[in-house]
Amino acid sequence: MKITAMNIYGFGQLENIIIENLNEFQVFFGENEAGKSTIMAFIHSILFGFPTKQQSELRYEPKHGTKYGGNIRIYLEGQGFAVIERVKGKAAGDVKVVMDNGIIGGEELLKELLESFDKNLFQAIFSFNIHGLQNIHQMKGEELGKYLFSAGTLGTEQLAKAEAALQKELDIRFKPGGKKPELNEKLQELHEVNQELKKAAAKNKEYETLAARKESLRQEIANLHEQLTTLQVNTAKLSEWKRIESSVKQEKWIENELAELGEVQFPVRGMERLEKLNQLILPYKAELNSLAERIEKVKLEIADLEPNEGLLENEPAILMLLDQMPVYDQFKLELGQYEQRMADCDAELSNIKARLHLPLQDQDFQAINTNMYMKSQVETTVKQSRKLAEAKEELDERYEEEKNALEMIEKEVLLTEDLCLPDQDRMLLEKQVHGNDKRGLEEELKGIKEKIHFHQSSLDQEQAAKSRIKLQFITLELILLGLILYGLLTKQWVLMILGLGGCLAFAVYMLQSLKHAKEKQLIQQLDGLQEKEKQISEKLQSAEYVDLSEATEELKIDNQRREKLQLLKLKLKQQQSQFEKVISKFEEWEIASSQHKETLLTISRELKIPHNLADAFLEEAFKQIEKFKEILWERDKLIAKVDKANQQQSQIAGGIQEYGKRFLPEKDLGLHKTAFLLRTKLKEELEKRIKNQERKNKLAGMEADRQGKSQELEQLEAEYALLLQSANTDTEQQFYELGKKAEKRSELMAALDNIRSQLNYSSLSEGERESFLTIHNWDELITDGLDESKRLQARLKELQEEQAKVKYELQVLEEGGVYSDILHHYIQKKFELEEAAKEWAVYSLAQNILTETIEKYKNEHLPRMLERAEEFLSFLTNGRHHRIHLHPLGTGFLVEREDRTLFEANELSQATTEQLYVSIRLALATTLYEKYRFPIIIDDSFVNFDIGRTERVIALIKTLEQNQILFFTCHQHLLQFFPKENVLFLEKGAVQIIS
Numbered sequence: 001m002k003i004t005a006m007n008i009y010g011f012g013q014l015e016n017i018i019i020e021n022l023n024e025f026q027v028f029f030g031e032n033e034a035g036k037s038t039i040m041a042f043i044h045s046i047l048f049g050f051p052t053k054q055q056s057e058l059r060y061e062p063k064h065g066t067k068y069g070g071n072i073r074i075y076l077e078g079q080g081f082a083v084i085e086r087v088k089g090k091a092a093g094d095v096k097v098v099m100d101n102g103i104i105g106g107e108e109l110l111k112e113l114l115e116s117f118d119k120n121l122f123q124a125i126f127s128f129n130i131h132g133l134q135n136i137h138q139m140k141g142e143e144l145g146k147y148l149f150s151a152g153t154l155g156t157e158q159l160a161k162a163e164a165a166l167q168k169e170l171d172i173r174f175k176p177g178g179k180k181p182e183l184n185e186k187l188q189e190l191h192e193v194n195q196e197l198k199k200a201a202a203k204n205k206e207y208e209t210l211a212a213r214k215e216s217l218r219q220e221i222a223n224l225h226e227q228l229t230t231l232q233v234n235t236a237k238l239s240e241w242k243r244i245e246s247s248v249k250q251e252k253w254i255e256n257e258l259a260e261l262g263e264v265q266f267p268v269r270g271m272e273r274l275e276k277l278n279q280l281i282l283p284y285k286a287e288l289n290s291l292a293e294r295i296e297k298v299k300l301e302i303a304d305l306e307p308n309e310g311l312l313e314n315e316p317a318i319l320m321l322l323d324q325m326p327v328y329d330q331f332k333l334e335l336g337q338y339e340q341r342m343a344d345c346d347a348e349l350s351n352i353k354a355r356l357h358l359p360l361q362d363q364d365f366q367a368i369n370t371n372m373y374m375k376s377q378v379e380t381t382v383k384q385s386r387k388l389a390e391a392k393e394e395l396d397e398r399y400e401e402e403k404n405a406l407e408m409i410e411k412e413v414l415l416t417e418d419l420c421l422p423d424q425d426r427m428l429l430e431k432q433v434h435g436n437d438k439r440g441l442e443e444e445l446k447g448i449k450e451k452i453h454f455h456q457s458s459l460d461q462e463q464a465a466k467s468r469i470k471l472q473f474i475t476l477e478l479i480l481l482g483l484i485l486y487g488l489l490t491k492q493w494v495l496m497i498l499g500l501g502g503c504l505a506f507a508v509y510m511l512q513s514l515k516h517a518k519e520k521q522l523i524q525q526l527d528g529l530q531e532k533e534k535q536i537s538e539k540l541q542s543a544e545y546v547d548l549s550e551a552t553e554e555l556k557i558d559n560q561r562r563e564k565l566q567l568l569k570l571k572l573k574q575q576q577s578q579f580e581k582v583i584s585k586f587e588e589w590e591i592a593s594s595q596h597k598e599t600l601l602t603i604s605r606e607l608k609i610p611h612n613l614a615d616a617f618l619e620e621a622f623k624q625i626e627k628f629k630e631i632l633w634e635r636d637k638l639i640a641k642v643d644k645a646n647q648q649q650s651q652i653a654g655g656i657q658e659y660g661k662r663f664l665p666e667k668d669l670g671l672h673k674t675a676f677l678l679r680t681k682l683k684e685e686l687e688k689r690i691k692n693q694e695r696k697n698k699l700a701g702m703e704a705d706r707q708g709k710s711q712e713l714e715q716l717e718a719e720y721a722l723l724l725q726s727a728n729t730d731t732e733q734q735f736y737e738l739g740k741k742a743e744k745r746s747e748l749m750a751a752l753d754n755i756r757s758q759l760n761y762s763s764l765s766e767g768e769r770e771s772f773l774t775i776h777n778w779d780e781l782i783t784d785g786l787d788e789s790k791r792l793q794a795r796l797k798e799l800q801e802e803q804a805k806v807k808y809e810l811q812v813l814e815e816g817g818v819y820s821d822i823l824h825h826y827i828q829k830k831f832e833l834e835e836a837a838k839e840w841a842v843y844s845l846a847q848n849i850l851t852e853t854i855e856k857y858k859n860e861h862l863p864r865m866l867e868r869a870e871e872f873l874s875f876l877t878n879g880r881h882h883r884i885h886l887h888p889l890g891t892g893f894l895v896e897r898e899d900r901t902l903f904e905a906n907e908l909s910q911a912t913t914e915q916l917y918v919s920i921r922l923a924l925a926t927t928l929y930e931k932y933r934f935p936i937i938i939d940d941s942f943v944n945f946d947i948g949r950t951e952r953v954i955a956l957i958k959t960l961e962q963n964q965i966l967f968f969t970c971h972q973h974l975l976q977f978f979p980k981e982n983v984l985f986l987e988k989g990a991v992q993i994i995s
Contacts, residue, residue, distance in 0.1 A: 001113075001934050002075045002964045003043070009087070010067035011045070012038040012060035019984065025958060025965045027978050030986030036968040039986075040937055043966075044127070046072050046084055047110075048119035049092030069093060076113060077933070084110060115932060125929050126963075127937040128921055166847045173840040186833045193826045210810045217803040221796065228792045235785035237764060241772045242782070244762050247755050248769050254752045258745065266742035267726045274735060277720045284713040291706040295699060302695045307688035311663050311681065318682060321655045322675050328652045331645045338638050338645075345635040352628045356621065358609065369606055370626045378622045381603060384596050388589065395585055402579045409572045416565045421558045429555045445536045452529045459522045477503060862886070869923035876915040876952050884916075911949060918942075918953060926960060935964040943971065951977060 002024070008017040014035050030036055041060055046069070051057035061068055069087035076082060080100045086093040097109045114122075173182050267273070311318075421429075480502045487496030609621050653671055660674035661667065663681060729735040764772070775781070866884050873895075874882040883896035887904070894902045895916060905913060918941070925936060942953050954977045957965055967978075975983055 001077075003072055003935055003966070004075055004081070005073040006039070006042070006070065007072075008039075008042055008070040010062040010065040011042045011070060012058075012062070014038055014042070015062060015065050015067070022964075022966075023982050024961070025978070025982055026967070027975070027983045028966065028968045028986055029970070029972070029975060029983055031970055034970070034986040036939065036970065036986060040127070040939060040966075040968060042070065043072065043935075043937065044119060044123065045093070046070060046086045047114060048122065049086070049095070050088075052091045074113075079113075082113065084113075117932065117934070122934065125925050125932075126934045128939075128941060163847075166843055169843045170840065170847065173836065173843070182836055186829065186836055190826070190829045190833055193829050210806055214803065214806045214810065217799055217806060221799050221803065224792055224796045224799065228789060228796065231785055231789050231792065235782060235789065237768065238782045238785065240762060240764055241769070241775075242779075244759060244764070244769075245772075247758060248773070251752065251755045251759070254748055254755070258748050258752070261741070261745050261748070264738070264742045264745050265728060266738055267723060270723065270727060270742075271736065271739040274720070274723055274732070277716055277723070281713065281716050281720070284709055284716065288706060288709050288713070291702055291709065295702050295706070298695055298699045298702065302692060302699065305688055305692040305695065307685045307692060308663075311685050314659065315682060315686075317655070318659055318678055321652060321659070322679055324652050325656075325672070325675055328649055331649050335642060335645055338642050342635055342638050345631050345638070348631050349628060349635075352624055352631075356609075356624055356628075366629060366632060368608055368625055368629070370622070370629055374603075374606065375622070375626075377599075377603060378619060381596070381599055382619045384599075388593055388596060391589055395582065395589060398582050399586070402575070402582050406572075406575045406579050409568065409575050413565070413568045413572055416561060416568055420561050420565060421554075426555070426558060429551050429558075445533065448529055448533050448536065452526065452533065455522055455526045455529065459526065462522065477507075865920075865923050865927045868927050869919045872919035872922055872956060873916060875956055876919060876949065877912065878948075878952070881912065881916075884919075911944060911946070914942075914944060915949065915953070922956070922960065925963065930962065933962050935966050936960065937966045937968075939968045940970060942974075950974065954978075 002022075004022055005020040006018070006022075008014045008019075010016075012035070013033075028036055028039060038060060041058065045051070045060070050069075051059050053059070067087075069085070071083050071085035073081060073083050082097060082099040084095065084097050086095045088094070095106055095110055097103075097105050097113065103109070171181065480499045484496050484499035484503070487493065487499060607622060607625060609625075656671060656675050656678065659678055660669065664674070664677050666677065669677070724730065724732070724735055727735050727738050729738060759769075762769075866886075870882060870884050873884060880898055881895050882898060885894040885896060885902070887894055893905060893916070895905070895908060895912075896902055905916065908916065922936075936957075938957070942950050945953060954974075957967070
């Protein structure tokens with residue numbers, strides 16, 4: 001996700017602020033109170049909601065404005081752009097999300113886009129500031145490792161806090177061997193109460209007997225209560241039956257009546273529908289008679305309004321001619337204009353002929369080819385002329401430049417050749433330098449002395465080893481000889497044989513060990529090296545050696561001059577090549593110029609103009625010829641228009657005169673008078689046609705109305721017949737009789753429904769009501785039930801009195817001793833212990849779950865995060881600290897220095913600790929949470945770093961290309977590390993780019 005723009009309506013001190021075109025690495029620079037923290041809080045609030053008034057976070061509500069909130073525009077890979085707007089509303093604000101693909105939603109869509117990240121997790125992983133580093137400085141040594149481990153797990157110290165809080169709660173409740181924790185105290189109290197309870201139980205036999213009697217009385221009383229309840233229920237059901245007996249019997253009577261009537265097939269609201277149909281049929285018949293009379297009257301009117309169809313059939317042609325009368329008058333004016341324009345064209349043609357001064361006629365000009373291809377050829381030829389002239393000037397300049405450069409390089413080559421040594425002198429110097437090299441002989445002598453020292457040491461070690469082997473052999477031989485003597489004296493032949501075998505074996509081994517010639521070989525090599533040392537020393541001391549430092553220096557200078565000469569020759573060769581290229585360009589220009597002249601000659605022939613005119617004024621001559629042809633074409637077009645106008649005038653006048661003779665009574669009238677009378681006559685006939693058509697339309701409507709009424713009447717009569725048929729009756733009288741029978745059945749059904757609705761409120765079921773219909777002595781049963789109930793209540797009273805006596809005797813025993821108090825106290829203490837143990841078990845289980853989670857994280861996810869954190873830490877410390885290990889005795893880290901020394905977190909310097917924290921936080925965001933490509937927001941987290949550390953940490957952040965970086969700072973010296981276009985300057989109430 002990348003934030004591309006922000007629009008702050010009102011948030012804290014910021015109002016109506018628009019920030020656009022945010023970069024992948026965006027820096028916000030401003031002094032204190034310029035709005036950096038406000039912009040960070042704005043981003044968090046728009047994405048995750050405004051803090052509620054119960055929370056400790058600032059809400060940043062504007063003090064002087066009504067608008068609260070704003071929007072941000074984000075880009076999501078694979079989904080495009082989206083605008084998230086949040087304004088004042090419910091507790092967290094009202095949010096609206098609008099995506100470019102047309103999807104609009106609220107909190108649910110926003111959670112989907114943020115992949116269910118909440119504010120705390122986002123701030124822990126992708127948003128960190130100087131407060132995280134301040135927490136490090138405030139911690140003790142033993143807490144620092146746990147804090148860093150927690151930061152590598154969740155991004156904050158929450159894991160360490162949770163672990164410490166759980167351990168604290170467990171220690172408050174229980175400690176092995178402790179006395180003050182709650183569980184320890186309760187265990188001691190329970191043990192003391194249990195001892196007292198055992199002493200009181202010995203004096204409590206009578207108490208147990210009374211307790212057993214109390215329990216038996218309780219069971220008997222419960223049974224009596226159950227019998228009494230059953231008896232009361234039965235008596236209540238009999239009383240209920242007494243109340244509803246008449247309704248049940250009436251229900252049975254109605255059901256019998258309905259069975260006698262049987263099923264009646266009668267349409268719903270049949271009688272009402274029949275009466276309504278009778279009321280509709282009569283008016284329809286009266287309306288049909290009235291319509292028949294009106295139709296005859298309209299037919300007579302249509303016959304009186306028949307128009308002249310001959311005139312109306314020619315209406316389009318007549319109207320077209322009449323509408324062309326203004327055109328007829330316009331043609332008269334246009335003919336005069338055409339004649340004037342033709343005279344102007346003749347004058348322009350004469351002028352062009354005079355300018356060209358060519359012996360050509362009009363038809364000759366028309367025969368000249370001036371099409372698009374010829375025009376393109378002319379333009380191309382003119383451009384080619386200009387290019388050839390420019391190329392000639394450029395080639396002349398280049399020729400002079402290349403010629404001067406070639407002459408200068410040739411002079412440098414000759415000068416450098418004169419400075420170089422002759423070959424014979426150089427060979428003599430090389431022989432002197434390479435034949436007598438004092439430094440090389442000294443190096444060789446030094447190497448031989450080192451080899452002599454090494455071989456001498458090896459020889460000494462070999463001789464010492466041989467002495468040790470001899471001593472060991474003599475010792476073992478003496479031991480084996482003692483074993484042989486002991487076996488011989490004691491006649492233990494096995495020991496003697498073993499001793500003899502051992503002596504022989506060690507003797508053979510000793511001979512083999514002493515037989516190898518390594519010592520001899522070392523002596524020979526040492527002698528050869530000493531001889532070579534002597535020869536070199538004599539050579540160094542001989543009188544043949546001379547100091548050749550001056551010869552070496554002279555040879556070195558000559559080498560440099562020869563190298564320079566080679567470069568100059570190579571440069572000369574290149575310059576000669578450039579000069580030859582210029583000469584070849586001149587030849588190419590000559591060829592192109594010759595071809596251009598031939599092309600120009602060809603074009604002048606096609607345009608029928610002299611060659612000298614084409615060479616100097618080709619483009620202008622072509623334009624004049626082209627213009628001459630255009631004027632000729634325009635003049636011919638004007639002549640055609642004059643002919644056409646005369647022809648159309650004749651057509652209009654002839655047409656109007658012909659229609660006037662056919663349809664007007666007056667003859668030999670003027671053209672305009674005839675046109676006026678034709679238009680008037682046509683209007684009158686059109687009015688007749690309209691009135692005639694209106695009467696016909698009215699007649700058609702009346703006919704349609706009569707047809708509709710007839711159809712409706714037929715439909716009503718069919719519905720009437722269908723209604724009688726649905727009741728299976730032939731006459732209206734039979735229909736009414738069947739309707740009364742159906743009405744009676746409906747009344748019985750209503751009464752039955754009423755009775756059943758009343759019975760629904762009864763506590764007796766339908767089966768119980770059926771069984772009670774056979775009982776006739778229900779009054780006696782009710783009386784017997786009441787009597788039995790009184791007897792049971794009397795017995796219950798006796799048992800309750802006895803139960804009270806037993807309870808009193810038990811109370812006397814309890815008051816005489818402390819058993820019950822101690823028992824109650826013991827049960828209470830045991831209950832309190834169990835509850836406290838449950839609470840302790842909850843915290844213990846939570847600690848176990850947390851521990852298992854940490855172990856799983858350490859084994860599965862932490863190695864990948866630590867690998868990335870090691871890369872970051874090595875880069876930030878310039879390789880001084882390159883490994884991070886898990887602490888073997890806890891949840892902290894050990895940091896390995898380049899000399900393999902391990903440090904705990906509290907043993908590092910303040911700056912190195914901060915670098916470790918930054919490495920872990922960035923590694924967490926780029927490994928375990930790498931699929932969530934949210935912006936990383938950093939607020940002045942590197943103020944304690946020196947210039948070198950600051951430069952490296954910013955270089956590291958710039959490598960995080962998968963995440964957008966929003967960096968907030970108030971330190972101006974940090975701006976040197978960022979391009980100016982990536983910095984936004986914040987002032988109170990304004991945002992601008994630094995220029």
